[in-house]
Amino acid sequence: MTKYLPEGRFFNSPENRYYLRSRENLAEAMAGGLTLEGHAVMCTAEHDLVVELPFGKGLIPREEGALGIADGTTRDIALLSRVNKTVCFKVTDIIDSDEGVTAILSRRAAQQECKDNYINGLRCGDVIPAKVTHLEPFGAFVDIGCGIPSLIPIDAISVSRIAHPNDRFFNGQDIYAAVKNIECGRICLTHKELLGTWSQNASLFSAGETVGGVIRSVEPYGIFIELAPNLAGLAEPKDGIRAGQAASVYIKALIPDKMKVKLIIVDVFENLCFPSKINYFINSGRLERWEYSTKESGKTMVSVF
Template sequence: MSIYKPEGMMIDTLSNRQAFRSLSCLQEAFTQGKILESRAVVCDSEHNLIVDMGCCRGIIPRVEGALGIAQGATRDIAIISKVNKPVCYKITGFSTHPDGAPCPILSRRLVQEECTREYIMKLTPGDIIDAKVTHLEAFGCFVDIGCGIASLIPIDAISISRISHPRDRFRPSQEIKVVVKSLEENGRVSLTHKELLGTWEENASLFSAGETVAGIVRSVEDYGIFVELTPNLAGLAEPRDDVAIGQHASVYIKSLIPEKMKAKLIIVDCFDAQYQNTPVNYFIAEGHLSRWQYSPPCADRIIETIFD
């Protein structure tokens, strides 16, 4: 299991908490070259990050705040946006504050360089890894895949059921699983998520014809209304004039047809509601995928992802 976790996943571990018990514990962490994590509380006027270390406050100088800051490849918003959030770092030395209090000197950049070298560059397509949602854009979901290093899940790779915005599926700071789709020459990692949410058969097995179940309206077309039953299973209901995208629905399942990968539905009721997103149900949550086939063996067409 990798020690290079997304920021925020290490802060409450026993090993991490023990490092902040005293100055001597911090000295020991420095000697061992240990990766620590705690909350950034201030970004000063020179864009240095001040970090709460329990027995004292440390400083991450601006150029040590993130990979690429010194070269101008990374904007300072990458530092400013970390205030009031956990950050990882190594202690590189000790100084003193103007009032005489000890001041550990810290580097987040060193941790990110090590994470890139020892973890990210060793990933292969198909690897299932931890990630943490950082922010959402219309085109996709940005996640931290280790020590604050960002990667993107394109919106069409989030689930089989199409969504209008990643916020329909995720929230900031949510811990999720992702699959490495490819590694680019510049070190960027391309991610996907839908392969972890189950095949058509796995999702369809959760339902039976004749049941009335909960759903979410994802698309309204002239020929019918697509209602999501799970993130990787949607069905088609007959057209109605009183239905809008994003509404919740109760739907009657007329039939499930594996060879056509179809679920035929009847909308019983449709309404506005502000339910929280349900926790992600992963059919696969660890290990490695060489190939994933969504479609059943009897289906008329094959939907698959090849990783190796």
């Protein structure tokens, strides 16, 4: 299953470099039906993708650019957006001419194989690798294999609420996600279950420590400050603070039976940090049931797959 990875994961591998080295090696890959990766340098006026090759050029005709282009279920923006990025493909022909070598390529064929042999076999709860490709206010679009897209809704990104997916992710980021549901062949993902329970996250902190956080919400009764993607604490109200700012906070208490973290704000300043590296508690296998809440709390926050 790990054979079919998001685009870009295979590009720098020794195997990929070998097959792109010469016309003869590329012909070997074509004979073996292998999927390779290259750098798309242009989308022509006809919406054909041009791929850079060391010994010539590759051409992905428009209808071979992605699943759904031929029948109109995928828009041409899916092709334009691949320019200056890695694309996967199978080699369907190699043409020699006075102008040099032109390899005819099919990204659609690579995606169809990925769909048949990998995507169609996924089940709810499967934990899979993904790559962030596009961020919208409602969620993050990700590549789950050979450029095939899926969506992580914003409320499934983390337990700690965020204003926009770019608070957590950036384009091109390699992440993990879990299959939440499958409807009419479309796969929807979730992410928060991989980021740990309340207890797992709280164990990373101790009362008396001063740590960094991000202001996520300012309410009349207090200020919610994220310490980790799945853990937030509450500080007393304070003037001049707004969501999105960074803070240094003193941890006054961690209370498992109420799933609360009491904080005291030490300082607040503008948040100029790039989204931090994600600490995964789960990055493989299959989930059947995940419970965020503590046994002492009496609350139930559960995801069932």
